[in-house]
Amino acid sequence: MPLALSKRVRRIKPSPTLAVTARAAKLKAEGKDIIGLGAGEPDFDTPGHISDAGIKAITSGFTRYTNVDGTPELKDAIIAKFRRDNGLTYTRSQVLVSAGAKHTIFNLVCALLDPGDEVIIPAPYWVSYPDMVLLADGVPVIVPAGADQGYKITPAELQAAITPKTKLVILNSPSNPTGAAYTRAELVALGAVLSRHPSIVIGTDDMYEHIWWGPEPFCSLVTACPDLYDRTVTINGVSKSYAMTGWRIGYCGGPAELIGAMSTLQGQSTSNPSSISQRAATAALNGDQSCVATMNVAFKERHDFIVAGLNSLKGVSCLPGFGTFYAFANVEKAMANLGLADDNAFAERLITEALVAVVPGSGFGAPGHVRLSFACSKQTLETALERMRKLLG
Ligand code: GLU
Numbered sequence: 001m002p003l004a005l006s007k008r009v010r011r012i013k014p015s016p017t018l019a020v021t022a023r024a025a026k027l028k029a030e031g032k033d034i035i036g037l038g039a040g041e042p043d044f045d046t047p048g049h050i051s052d053a054g055i056k057a058i059t060s061g062f063t064r065y066t067n068v069d070g071t072p073e074l075k076d077a078i079i080a081k082f083r084r085d086n087g088l089t090y091t092r093s094q095v096l097v098s099a100g101a102k103h104t105i106f107n108l109v110c111a112l113l114d115p116g117d118e119v120i121i122p123a124p125y126w127v128s129y130p131d132m133v134l135l136a137d138g139v140p141v142i143v144p145a146g147a148d149q150g151y152k153i154t155p156a157e158l159q160a161a162i163t164p165k166t167k168l169v170i171l172n173s174p175s176n177p178t179g180a181a182y183t184r185a186e187l188v189a190l191g192a193v194l195s196r197h198p199s200i201v202i203g204t205d206d207m208y209e210h211i212w213w214g215p216e217p218f219c220s221l222v223t224a225c226p227d228l229y230d231r232t233v234t235i236n237g238v239s240k241s242y243a244m245t246g247w248r249i250g251y252c253g254g255p256a257e258l259i260g261a262m263s264t265l266q267g268q269s270t271s272n273p274s275s276i277s278q279r280a281a282t283a284a285l286n287g288d289q290s291c292v293a294t295m296n297v298a299f300k301e302r303h304d305f306i307v308a309g310l311n312s313l314k315g316v317s318c319l320p321g322f323g324t325f326y327a328f329a330n331v332e333k334a335m336a337n338l339g340l341a342d343d344n345a346f347a348e349r350l351i352t353e354a355l356v357a358v359v360p361g362s363g364f365g366a367p368g369h370v371r372l373s374f375a376c377s378k379q380t381l382e383t384a385l386e387r388m389r390k391l392l393g
Contacts, residue, residue, distance in 0.1 A: 012131040016363030020347075024357035035384045037372040038357045040176065040325055042243040044298075046280070047291040050242060053283030057276040066275045068267040069259075070097025070251070074278045077285035078251050081236075085209065086220045088234060090253035096263050097281075099273040101207050101237035101250030106132050107262040108203050108233055108252070109168070113138035117167035122153040123365030124328060126176045126205070130365070138167070142365055147319055147330060151178040151366075155189045162197055169194065171221060172205040174212065177364045177371040178328040179303070179321015181212075184219040191225030201258070202232040207250075210241040210292045213300045214322035230255055240325075241292050242284040247277040299325050302374040302381060309385040310372070314392045325375040328361070332368040334392050343367055354387040 020038035027034045045051075057063070069075075075095045082088040098104045105128070113119070115137040121129050123144045130140035143161045145153045158169070171190075174181035182190065194200060204221040212218045222232045237250035252259070272278075303320070306327045310318040315334030318327050335346045343360040347370055350356045361369025374381055 008135060008137075011134045015131075016127050017359050020357050020359045023351070027351070027355075027357075032355060034351070034355050034357055035376075035380055035387070036357045037374070037376065037384060038359055040240070040373040040375055041245040042240065042295060042325070042375045043377065044243040044295055046243050046247070047284075049287050050244065050280050050284045054247070054276050054280035057279035062275050062279055064275060066272040066278060068272050069263040070095065070272070071275075071278050071282070074249075074251075074282045074285075077282045078253070081285045082234070082253050086206075086223050086234070088220070088222055088229075088253060091256075093256045094259050095251060095253050096259050096266070097249065097251045097273055097278060098266060099248040099250070099270055100239060101205065101235050101252075102128060103248075103266075103270070103273075104233075104235050104237070104250040104252045104262075105129070105170075105203065105205065106135070107265050108235075108258075109133055109136035109138060111258060111261040111265050112136075112168055112201060114167075116165060118163060118165040120158065120161045120166060120169040121365075122171070124151055124175065124178050124361070124369070125170075125365050126172055127359075127363045129170050129172075139165070141166070144365065147317075150319065151175065151180040151328070152182060152186065153190075155193045158190055159193045162193075162200070166197070166200055168201050168203060170203045170205065172207075174208045174214070174218075174321060174323035176208065176324055177326045177359070177361075177366075177369075178319070179324040179326055180319070181214050181218070181322035183214075183216060184224045187219055187221055187224035191221065191228055195225070195227055198231070200231070202228060204232060204234055206234060206236045207240055208324040209236060211296055211299050211325060212323035213296070213303070218323070233258065238281045238284050241295075242281075243295065244277075244280065244284065247274070247280055249273055249277050249281040299375070302376075302378055303327070305378055306372065306374045306381050306385070309381070313385070313388055316388075316392065325373055327372045327374060328364075328366070328369055329372065330369050331361075335368070337392070343370055346370060350388065350391065354384075354391045356384045356387050 024036035233254035318329040
């Protein structure tokens with residue numbers, strides 16, 4: 001007899017980014033020469049001073065439970081980071097450390113949503129937002145923004161999506177998958193809409209803050225709109241900036257009551273994130289920041305290279321981004337040229353014939369696109385482009 005799985009889990013699908021990565025790994029293990037441009041993670045090793053702090057945590061016996069919501073040292077490092085980079089002031093009770101920013105967002109939706117509560121998610125969106133909302137019994141309300149508007153929603157579109165049931169808005173800038181980012185003025189304009197709806201909470205996912213080459217400095221929502229401070233959760237993590245994806249440390253700052261509820265939830269589910277990783281994250285945030293700038297130079301170079309390369313392919317167009325290590329390419333014409341029905345079929349053809357793994361745009365709420373991670377060497381990107389050129393003609 002089949003197991004009766006919960007309705008909750010049957011509402012969601014496997015993460016498309018992780019699925020592509022697993023598929024590429026499997027094909028590689030079978031001996032196929034796959035180029036994996038699926039999951040986004042830096043190809044750099046975690047900088048030495050950060051790894052050393054992790055090693056020291058192990059050898060010095062810092063291997064036991066910590067406070068559920070994070071060590072005081074790491075919280076202080078996060079508080080200093082928010083002040084330094086974003087001009088935001090938080091106290092320890094306003095900060096929560098979790099097992100990756102993914103976990104932070106999961107805690108947020110679980111702590112906030114009741115059945116039927118609506119969550120506004122601009123599309124293209126990161127694959128896991130809608131499924132996390134569904135897991136928390138909420139209703140994702142997708143607001144699409146195409147290439148013609150730089151993949152960014154307008155204040156009027158935000159306003160139109162708000163209903164009496166709207167509980168949360170999730171913003172992600174610079175965006176995974178497009179690399180698009182809101183300017184300070186654009187954030188102020190979106191903030192003006194949110195100011196008129198005081199019961200709405202905002203989650204701003206700033207994970208790619210430091211992978212940035214926009215024409216003006218990165219700006220977080222509350223930095224631009226201080227009046228939203230009391231109801232915004234500012235989310236970040238060390239995974240991308242410090243090449244620490246496997247360490248699993250994400251964090252947030254926000255209203256103490258909500259952070260407390262998220263912490264209670266964490267205490268009844270995962271407890272504290274790894275003590276060892278917390279020591280490493282503390283070293284990352286408090287230490288020399290030059291490693292971040294060094295990696296950023298490489299990402300920018302690769303960005304320019306892949307965006308130009310993609311735009312030179314038949315039937316492909318790609319807008320440049322302000323940051324992240326993703327290129328989001330419109331492949332509608334290429335799909336039509338190959339007689340393919342959708343971006344899933346396109347990605348399938350790429351992996352089986354060109355041996356290049358990319359993530360279909362449908363998973364990001366943007367059919368007709370594919371996402372390519374350029375967190376790999378320029379040589380790898382060059383080979384991937386050559387292979388794609390052969391397939392696309
Ligand atoms: N956030 C990364 C990505 O979008 C890692 C994979 C994931 O957790 O989705 O590729």
